[in-house]
Amino acid sequence: MTLLLCSLITLAVLFYVFYLPGKLQLGxxxxxLAYLRERKEAVYENLRxxxxxxxxxxxxxxxxxxxxxxxxxxAAAILAExxxxxxxxxxxxxxxxxxx
Amino acid sequence: xxxxxxxxxxxxxxxxxxxxxxxxxxxxxADGRAxxxxxxxxxAGIAAFGVVFLAAVVLVIAAFQDDFSIAYIFHHSNxxxxxxxxxxxxxxxxxxxxxxxxLLLSAYGLVLRLRHKTDSRLFAHxxxxxxxxxxxxxxxxxxxxxxxxxxxxxxxxDGNGLNPLLQYPEMVIHPPMLYxxxxxxxxxxxxxxxxxxxxxxxxxWIHITRRWTMVTWGFxxxxxxxxxxxxxxxxxxxxxxxWDPVENASLLPWLTGTAFLHxxxxxxxxxxLKVWNMWLIFATFMLSIFGTFLTRSGVVSSVHAFxxxxxxxxFVVFLTIIFLVCGVFYVMxxxxxxxxxxxxxxxxxxxxxxxxxxxxxVACFAVLWGTLFxxxxxxxxxxxxxxxPPFFNRVMIPVALLLLLLTAVGPLLCxxxxxxxxxxxxxxxxxxxxxxxxxxxMVTPVSWGPPFAMRPWREISSLYSLMxxxxxxxxxxxxxxxxxRGGRVISHHTGQNLVASMIRLAHRNTRRYGGYIxxxxxxxxxxxxxxxxxxxxxEKEMGFGDKMxxxxxxxxxxxxxxxxxxxxxxxxxxxxVFKGDRQIDTLYPERRFFKASQQMNTxxxxxxxxxxxxxxxxxxxxxxxGRPIIKAHLNPLVMWIWVxxxxxxxxxxxxxxxxxxxxxxxxxxxxxxxxPVGAGD
Numbered sequence: 029m030t031l032l033l034c035s036l037i038t039l040a041v042l043f044y045v046f047y048l049p050g051k052l053q054l055g056x057x058x059x060x061l062a063y064l065r066e067r068k069e070a071v072y073e074n075l076r077x078x079x080x081x082x083x084x085x086x087x088x089x090x091x092x093x094x095x096x097x098x099x100x101x102x103a104a105a106i107l108a109e110x111x112x113x114x115x116x117x118x119x120x121x122x123x124x125x126x127x128x
Numbered sequence: 129x130x131x132x133x134x135x136x137x138x139x140x141x142x143x144x145x146x147x148x149x150x151x152x153x154x155x156x157x158a159d160g161r162a163x164x165x166x167x168x169x170x171x172a173g174i175a176a177f178g179v180v181f182l183a184a185v186v187l188v189i190a191a192f193q194d195d196f197s198i199a200y201i202f203h204h205s206n207x208x209x210x211x212x213x214x215x216x217x218x219x220x221x222x223x224x225x226x227x228x229x230x231l232l233l234s235a236y237g238l239v240l241r242l243r244h245k246t247d248s249r250l251f252a253h254x255x256x257x258x259x260x261x262x263x264x265x266x267x268x269x270x271x272x273x274x275x276x277x278x279x280x281x282x283x284x285x286d287g288n289g290l291n292p293l294l295q296y297p298e299m300v301i302h303p304p305m306l307y308x309x310x311x312x313x314x315x316x317x318x319x320x321x322x323x324x325x326x327x328x329x330x331x332x333w334i335h336i337t338r339r340w341t342m343v344t345w346g347f348x349x350x351x352x353x354x355x356x357x358x359x360x361x362x363x364x365x366x367x368x369x370x371w372d373p374v375e376n377a378s379l380l381p382w383l384t385g386t387a388f389l390h391x392x393x394x395x396x397x398x399x400x401l402k403v404w405n406m407w408l409i410f411a412t413f414m415l416s417i418f419g420t421f422l423t424r425s426g427v428v429s430s431v432h433a434f435x436x437x438x439x440x441x442x443f444v445v446f447l448t449i450i451f452l453v454c455g456v457f458y459v460m461x462x463x464x465x466x467x468x469x470x471x472x473x474x475x476x477x478x479x480x481x482x483x484x485x486x487x488x489x490v491a492c493f494a495v496l497w498g499t500l501f502x503x504x505x506x507x508x509x510x511x512x513x514x515x516x517p518p519f520f521n522r523v524m525i526p527v528a529l530l531l532l533l534l535t536a537v538g539p540l541l542c543x544x545x546x547x548x549x550x551x552x553x554x555x556x557x558x559x560x561x562x563x564x565x566x567x568x569x570m571v572t573p574v575s576w577g578p579p580f581a582m583r584p585w586r587e588i589s590s591l592y593s594l595m596x597x598x599x600x601x602x603x604x605x606x607x608x609x610x611x612x613r614g615g616r617v618i619s620h621h622t623g624q625n626l627v628a629s630m631i632r633l634a635h636r637n638t639r640r641y642g643g644y645i646x647x648x649x650x651x652x653x654x655x656x657x658x659x660x661x662x663x664x665x666x667e668k669e670m671g672f673g674d675k676m677x678x679x680x681x682x683x684x685x686x687x688x689x690x691x692x693x694x695x696x697x698x699x700x701x702x703x704x705v706f707k708g709d710r711q712i713d714t715l716y717p718e719r720r721f722f723k724a725s726q727q728m729n730t731x732x733x734x735x736x737x738x739x740x741x742x743x744x745x746x747x748x749x750x751x752x753x754g755r756p757i758i759k760a761h762l763n764p765l766v767m768w769i770w771v772x773x774x775x776x777x778x779x780x781x782x783x784x785x786x787x788x789x790x791x792x793x794x795x796x797x798x799x800x801x802x803x804p805v806g807a808g809d
Contacts, residue, residue: 034135041139041179045146045171048164057249063329067399070331074397074543077637084613087542087550095544 253322289724309348317413399468473545558605578662642783649775659765
């Protein structure tokens with residue numbers, strides 16, 4: 029009985045692990061473009077937080093302007109690079125895209 | 129039954145080994161077959177969960193069937209053991225708890241492998257790392273600590289029974305919580321190491337593991353405090369934390385895990401501290417393994433170390449391998465972890481996170497040093513030098529107070545740098561409030577009792593308590609001011625009342641405001657700890673009608689009685705408790721004699737209020753006079769600790785809820801010609 033049960037379990041496991049119907053595909057490797065879009069979202073979120081904290085009265089106008097312009101510069105640099113990569117030919121994008 | 133369990137463990141080992149090897153080959157190969165190989169590896173990892181689960185079920189069934197042919201069941205159960213403790217047999221001993229570790233790890237692995245489409249390459253790497261950890265535990269289970277080992281010779285009639293200290297309702301949930309925490313750190317570790325191995329660009333792996341880490345941290349927090357509550361309710365010494373090596377073992381990964389939860393924000397927001405965060409999560413995982421090693425190897429003497437065995441060498445080898453693997457990949461890929469920004473000012477949110485992390489690491493090192501010192505001293509000098517609570521208190525109290533100060537200060541500082549005007553704007557009222565509370569506590573009359581009437585100039589413990597409460601008040605005021613300020617902005621935009629606006633605020637940024645609620649829970653706990661400076665205790669032989677006074681209470685012994693139950697015999701005192709002339713409670717401190725293990729165990733009884741706990745222990749009888757001895761402890765503010773834990777849990781749950789959509793629109797930044805953005809490589 030025990031032997032039969034163990035055999036059945038083994039067969040079920042082997043069937044599950046090795047029976048792979050259909051085509052399989054791993055996702056693409058992460059590109060620099062994808063990374064930059066993530067960074068853009070992070071900087072935008074920082075900007076949203078900054079605006080909100082300023083409206084909540086946590087810091088004065090001068091501090092706000094200084095931090096805002098610094099974040100905007102960071103965002104602009106990211107946007108500029110995204111735009112450059114999006115304009116670049118596929119071959120260049122692919123070459124730069126892999127394993128950054 | 130034992131054969132099925134043994135078979136399941138062997139099959140699980142084969143599947144995990146396959147998942148590791150095939151997964152690794154799939155990642156190394158670049159041809160068209162790699163996907164299929166990787167998929168079989170993923171499926172083998174999923175199937176491993178099924179067979180480990182089967183092994184665990186078999187062990188639990190064996191416990192319920194009193195199958196004493198299995199040595200583990202014989203050593204950790206008996207026929208009259210109540211059903212919940214028979215279920216808890218799974219994690220009551222070394223072999224079972226390692227099986228439980230493996231089960232939880234395979235469960236975490238199952239969830240991870242089912243969610244692989246989020247980022248299939250990153251998940252494939254993490255899956256291989258989890259399979260490697262799983263192989264280690266299954267090797268242990270199959271070859272060093274087999275839970276299905278068969279008893280030699282004739283079958284015993286009954287088992288040895290569960291350790292009496294573990295026969296307490298919380299023990300059914302405390303170990304699973306702690307293990308969910310320990311094991312759960314494998315997931316962020318696996319993702320961090322994967323990101324390093326792959327030179328994964330960006331911080332998405334942190335986003336993916338954020339909830340894993342918080343859930344894991346939440347479980348570990350619950351586990352640590354359930355352990356403290358169990359010690360308080362069962363061990364009968366009147367305290368909840370004794371700096372026992374095994375208690376410390378659970379605290380170590382909690383400290384580094386907490387540091388990681390904070391510092392990881394700097395990486396997400398500013399692309400900073402990448403190396404630091406990587407090593408923090410590596411250290412947290414290694415400390416989790418180290419904690420399991422301390423609990424299970426018997427290398428330290430502890431009331432919690434429920435095992436003496438030779439598996440220590442396995443853990444040392446495993447820890448060494450982990451360290452080497454992490455070290456090698458760090459050296460190879462450290463350039464990938466280059467920081468994107470530099471620290472601009474010492475007065476900034478970044479620096480507060482940095483100091484917070486340094487303090488957590490100091491605390492971690494102090495606890496580690498104190499825990500290992502007896503072992504190190506034995507190696508060096510040949511005899512053990514024990515490091516007791518005075519050492520830990522001397523180091524940890526100042527560190528905790530500084531951390532509390534940073535908890536108050538950090539959220540009010542700005543990213544990058546904070547001007548003097550900002551500091552004044554944010555700190556004036558909270559500081560004045562905290563100062564007013566400190567003064568109030570110092571000038572209140574002695575008749576008010578603890579925690580009022582503090583006289584910090586008389587003794588250091590009183591000074592520490594006062595500082596703890598004043599800094600807790602500062603944290604509370606800053607948290608409240610954060611909620612009110614944010615709530616006002618929402619209220620201004622939506623026209624909702626302030627409370628509704630604050631709820632909406634928390635929903636918009638659950639991580640931040642959930643975090644503040646966790647901080648609030650922490651200060652409630654700290655206030656509870658501060659009460660320990662005013663603990664009192666009395667001990668007296670009490671016959672019928674005898675009285676004992678402690679604090680505002682008068683205890684009158686009404687009677688003693690006995691009872692015989694299938695699992696244990698017990699005797700207890702019946703003590704009437706009076707406050708002034710009014711009887712407020714009747715308490716029943718108890719001693720139990722567990723038949724299977726032939727061990728005596730005390731069961732304290734507690735009258736708990738927000739102000740103080742009256743904690744009674746029936747210590748047995750005076751050998752000369754034969755009169756029963758009752759020990760009473762008066763422990764101020766202990767209830768605050770348990771309430772604080774519930775608040776922390778609530779905050780963690782809130783932090784796990786997804787954010788509601790942000791209503792504030794951000795204007796598009798000006799486009800400029802700029803240098804390429806730094807990105808790991």
